[in-house]
Amino acid sequence: MQLVAFAIKTLPAEVKSNWQRSLIIILCLAVGIASVAAVKIYTDSAISYFKDNVKEFFGADITIVLPSELTNDQQNFLDYQNLGTLTYISDYNQVAFNPFNRQNNMPVQVTVIDPEVYPLYGSLELVDSSSSKALLSETQAAIVSASLFEQLELKMDSLVIVGNTPYVIRGILQETSVPDGFMGRIYTATPPQAEIGNLGSKHAYLKLTEEKDIDTAKEEIAFYFEEETISTYVEISSHIDTSAKILGNVALIASLASLLLGGLGVANVAQVIARQKIKQSAIMKCVGGKTWQITFLIIIQIAFVGLIGVLFGFALGWALTGVLPTLLKDIISISIPIRPNINVFLQVSLLGLLVTVLFALLPVLRFTKIRPLAVYRDENPERLLSKNSKLVTALIVLLLAAIFGLFIGFIIDSPAVGLGFAFATLILTSIFLGIIKLVLKLILKLPIFFGTSAKMARRSLHRQYGRTSGAILALAFGISAILLISFIQTDVLNFMHSLRDDQDTPNIFALLDSESGPSSESLIEFLEKDDRLENVTSMKMLTASLETVNNRVYDASQASDPRSSILAKAFLIGAVDPKNMPTELNYTKGKLLEQNNEVVMEEYIATSLGLKVGDKIGFLIGENLREFDLVGFYSNMQKGINVTASSYATNEALQGLNPAFSTELLFARTKPGIAGEDVISTLRANFPNLGFAFDVGQLITLFDTIFTAISRFMQFLGFFALVSGLIILAGTMILAKWEKRKETALIRCLGGTTKDVINVQLWENGILGVLAAGIGIWLANMLSMLINVYLLEIEFVTRPLTNLFAFVLVLFAVIVVGAISLSDVLKERPLTVLRNE
Amino acid sequence: MEIMRTIELGKTYRDGEKETEVLRGINLEIDEGEFVAIAGPSGSGKSTLLGLLAGLDKPTVGQVFIGETEITTLPENRLAKIRGRMLGFVFQSFNLIPTLTALENVELPLILNGIADAKKARELLDLVGLTNRSRHYPNQLSGGEQQRVAIARALVCDPPIILADEPTGNLDSKNSKTVMDLLISLCEEKQKTIVLVTHDLDFASKAQRTVHIEDGRIS
Incomplete structure (x- = not known):
């Protein structure tokens, strides 16, 4: 307690003497905490609101x-x-x-x-x-x-x-x-x-x-x-509680990205503070201080500065909850009253403090392991640092990650997810930091550094591998998050729009109820007479139950998916003309549907049921058992809209069968330039008893709105990561200012001009900018390609102009931030700097 | 009764393949309450010897005893404890912590050694005549005042041994005399053992005994 009291007592003088460093810690944490707090306050308020009013909602x-x-x-x-x-x-x-x-x-x-x-x-x-x-x-x-x-x-x-x-x-x-x-x-x-x-x-x-x-x-x-x-x-x-918590936790984990990047900024500052305090640490050891006491003193002071950042961030987060309803208005139309919640405040504050302490601990521990003999060595006291073994360092890092993961697990009610997130983040961060260091080293070895300014910039970057790597990672992550979300949003929407605009794909659907409503014949006749439409077709869908596989009674208990028994009983078979399919299927196995004794099936359903291409399957349709050869699997629609049929067979094969329930789906395509919603309005006006009719364009517009709102929200969180990156970069430059000041003074003493000094800065910041932008854009494109090709199964489009624009923007931002951070260095007289040295 | 002792103490620095033998065969005994000056020219190994006596560095050969405890083999945390209890340091460059006030600099050893005695630091500042400067930061104090704060800090845990490394090296003659008088009075009135490293023979002559070091050996 004495130590804590002493640390608090001496804190104001510490903050005053290191105000720039304190400010960097405060900003790094404030931005991250603001994003976490905004998400947490909003989601918790929403959950409370829904739970408190559940009877009114439920009725x-x-x-x-x-x-x-x-x-x-x-x-x-x-x-x-x-x-x-x-x-x-x-x-x-x-x-x-x-x-x-x-x-x-x-x-x-x-x-x-x-x-x-x-x-x-x-x-x-x-x-x-x-x-x-x-x-x-x-x-x-x-x-x-x-x-x-x-x-x-x-x-x-x-x-x-x-x-x-x-x-x-x-x-x-x-x-x-x-x-x-x-x-x-x-x-x-x-x-x-x-x-x-x-x-x-x-x-x-x-x-x-x-x-x-x-x-x-x-x-x-x-x-x-x-x-x-x-x-x-x-x-x-x-x-409601479960669903809202899952959604809230996903948003919370996304928002943690900027807080963790802020942690990198804290680690940078902590390293500089601890390095500056090497001599003080040695003095404290001379007067009886132990390593843990000195570490504790420095950490306590950093944590208190961090607490200011956390409080500031929380206030900012609270203010930002006013922006979230606007961002989410297309998916949450209810006005959610934001409520003060002491638990959220405590959780977010503790999280901020934990990030501060965990990220500061390792660099501080490194520099407080100084041998007390350093009191005698003014030149390069770092040679007297006791080195931890790599194993000990790795164990400490794993321990810190586990503590962080458990705390996140505590907040989201799932220790396993928290731990998984922490270790995945640790692994990914280590990999990317490694890549960045490697690329930086390779760039510095390239034969592009001609002239004194370029060579000085190379030496300066050499000195700061560790610190600059963190800043580059943060910036790259921020830009890649924003780009990635934008790429996916555009690709998915383009895909949807291409479906809407493709003349071969039906865009008008009408679902006919077999028991009431108009007959399919009368509706088809009406549609065929409408000169705004073309390709009017229909497809009957019949319910069926899977009874036999290869002449044996189907046993659902052997299937991989527990829902198989329900799936097996609720097949919806589309009756089609194989030569004129209403949708183009994306076949993954086997062959296309051709013969009357054949059936093709959606791959996920088939594999869930344990079926293989080549199996002979028996469907009970109404009171008739019909056998089919399972000839092919499809994964989704290559073109067209999924009409929920889980398998297809020919019209002839299904003719004359009377299942308990059947329905008929009518498809049509509007001619170019005709709005689908006008056709639907006409349909409703003439057939008010129509079961259901919709225009794909209207659905896509709705999807567009929802997807854009979600993308906007994710980009909002990505923006915080980008801001964190810029703050860390500015912080890194400010932290290295004393080196830059000395270097500038020397350049001037040796006859260099302001132009030479600016050139060195331009080289340095230019390389950092190129690296951050390059890695960020590469990451966004790579992830977008992987997601498009393997997850969404849509085409990946390269966007040279967007990439170039992002590249120039990041490069420009880095150069501007660098120029602002180091502007005062240019104004200092060389003699003043060298005397202070 | 001896409070410090070295046996065949030697220190060699290695820089790559180059070896520099800084100290060799040092056998030294210092009695309780004795004022010993270690004198010698620059680079003779005086400060290295002081560092080894305080356990700040490990000898290449030989042993150092403080009281009955051999400190050369002790781990860092045990050494820190011994330094806190037995030793007080005064350095040439004062080595005060710039972000702490004079009073806080003196309080620091008490806190690090878990001694709950808030008045002690003030008493020590009073002893060195700096009561009215207690709230000042080191950069607001003169060199002499800073060195007196450093002496107060060295004394605050009441250690029996004070190790002073060129304490007057950065001071003018008036302040140097004040500091020397203070060290002498500590020895005479408070029976502290003082080990003073200096290259100034005038100051060395004020000690009860002077050990001359030259080329790493006691001459």
């Missing part, structure tokens, strides 16, 4: 998905149950129209409620704060979502047509509580006409009496209804 304590027809027992239970308040909700998937322009339409979910009881928790919040209960008591009254109201250009107290049912708009939902997506919502007490559209689902919502325990209530309900159809708000809360 009940318990919900039951009701079967289409209730048994007498079920009906009696619901009629006479005494668990609490019960209400029924029916959801219909419909199309809503503007009554004056049927082309102006939108798919909607119509929720039919009892306004006297619904909602069981909270209230339907309307933009004018009026009561939904009063509004919906009138027949045919409806409350509509704001997006529906705007898109269909509706008016208050006028009509909206749903299917063939007119509703009077009495209120507009405030869309802060439920994200709306691309489907509108309507609440009403009057059901739409039953034969129009399709009934999505019917639920019973239950609010328990206070004395009723939720688990007991569920058990009672489970006596009458299948357990899978019963959900409790506790289960939903747990699901």
Whole structure:
């Protein structure tokens, strides 16, 4: 305690005498902590908000998905149950129209409620704060979502047509509580006409009496209804918690990158501080100090400076939570109230301190292992450093990584992931630092250093391998993170757009319900008459169950995937004309579908089930068992949109079969220049009872929005890494300033001009910039190529112009940062510098 | 009664293949409360001998005893403990820590040796006549004042031995005299053992005994 008190007492003088170094530590940590704090505060606030309002979101304590027809027992239970308040909700998937322009339409979910009881928790919040209960008591009254109201250009107290049912708009939902997506919502007490559209689902919502325990209530309900159809708000809360935690942890780990880079900056400064304190360490040893005491004193002081950085970073992170809703508004439409949370503050602060201490420890330990004889040696006291063996150093590094990993594991509730992350980071950082040092050495050996300035720059860079490598790594990582995300975003979106724009690929899809809605013949006839369309085709999809493999009963227990038994029972076979396939399959094994006795299957499903090309498989379709030769596997669609069929067979092979469920998918392609959404509007206007119809362009636009929002968020985190890199670089230059000052004075004493000094700096910073930009761009391109080719299976496109732009930008940034960091060196008189020496 | 002793002490520095024998066959005994001056020309090995006596460096051959303890074979942390308890250092270049005030520089050995005596540092500054300069940093003190702070620091843990390496080397004559008088009074009044390394024969003559070193040997 005496040591700690002494360290704190002497801290102000230390900070004052080393203010530049202290500032570098503060900035390095503040940037990293800001990114971690912003993510952690936002995700924790979101989790708390969802959990606190789970009953309002869920709408009940318990919900039951009701079967289409209730048994007498079920009906009696619901009629006479005494668990609490019960209400029924029916959801219909419909199309809503503007009554004056049927082309102006939108798919909607119509929720039919009892306004006297619904909602069981909270209230339907309307933009004018009026009561939904009063509004919906009138027949045919409806409350509509704001997006529906705007898109269909509706008016208050006028009509909206749903299917063939007119509703009077009495209120507009405030869309802060439920994200709306691309489907509108309507609440009403009057059901739409039953034969129009399709009934999505019917639920019973239950609010328990206070004395009723939720688990007991569920058990009672489970006596009458299948357990899978019963959900409790506790289960939903747990699901929300788990999903949000996973997403939050992914974001947290991404945000840790800039904090770890900040750690490299701290390590650089700690090395300089400890090196500067070599003589002091030796003096302390002369007066009885032990290595651990001296290390402790220096670390405590660095940690206190780090704490200032952590607090500053936390405040910055708090401020940044104001930016996150804007970045994420396309995927999280709810306004999440940011809440102060002492746990988050403590976790982030401890994390910042831990990073400070762990990164500072090794360099400090290296320099405090000075032999006390150094008090006598003014020249090169570093020769008196006791060297740790490489094994001891490696063990210390592994120990520090394990401590860091366990702490991260503690924050994200998964020690294994935390440890994995820490060791993976350690390994990757070591590899990249090694590569950077090697490349730097090779560059310095190149015969490009002609003239005195170039040679001096080479010597200067030689002296600073360690420190500059960290800065280069940080910068390279920052630029590569931003580029990589941008590359992937562009490639994926380009791929999606190419699908949308490819005239051979259908972009209009209509899914026909076999039990209700229009016949496929009438729809095909309608589509074929529409001169905006071409290539109108259809594909029937039948449900089937895998029964035999090579004439033996299929045994799901031998399959690799535990879900196989479900997969085997729920096959969806597409009936196609092999010569005119609706989608072009990417075959990975075997051959194309040709004959009527053949079937091709999605590779993942087939391998999960333990099937091989060449197997003879038997499908039970309806009451018929049909045998097929499994002739090929495909991995995905080469072209076109995945229509969820898990295998394909010929039309002839599947003709005349009557499975329990079948559906028909209609495909069409709009002619060049025709907007798909206009065709869909026409379809809905003429077939309001159409099950489902969509335009690929609309889906891609939605995907575009979501993917761009995620990319923007990741780039936001990558930006912090880039800023960390620039701070570390500036820090490295400031730390080496005394060497630069002496070198500049000597150049001037020997007749050099300011131009010569600037030339040396330009060479030095130019090489650092080239290396940082080169490695960053190489890394981004390499990772992008690997992800595109092996993970996304899309084409990798080289972007010479973007790469060149990034290269010039980083080079320019490094040269500017270098010039600013060392600008005062140019102003100093050589004699003043040499006298101070 | 002897407090320090060396037996056939020798030190050779190696720089690549080149070997330089700095000290050889040094046999020296220093009694408790004795004021011994080690004198000799520049490069004769005086400071190396002091460094070996303090356990700051390992001898190539021979042994060093402080009291009954042979220090040549001790690990660094044990040596640090002995230095903290038994030895006080005064250097030519003062070796104060620039970011600590005069008082904090004197307090430092107390803290490193786990001695909880807050008043002691002030008493020592009072002893060397610097009470009113306790809050000053080394760069705000004159050379003489810095050396007196260094002496206070050397005394604060109450060690029986003070090792002073050219303590007047960076001082003017007035301050040199003040420092020498202080060292003599420490020996006479507080019975401290003083080992003074100097090349100045005038100062050496003020010691009870002078050991002359030349070319690494006691002459």
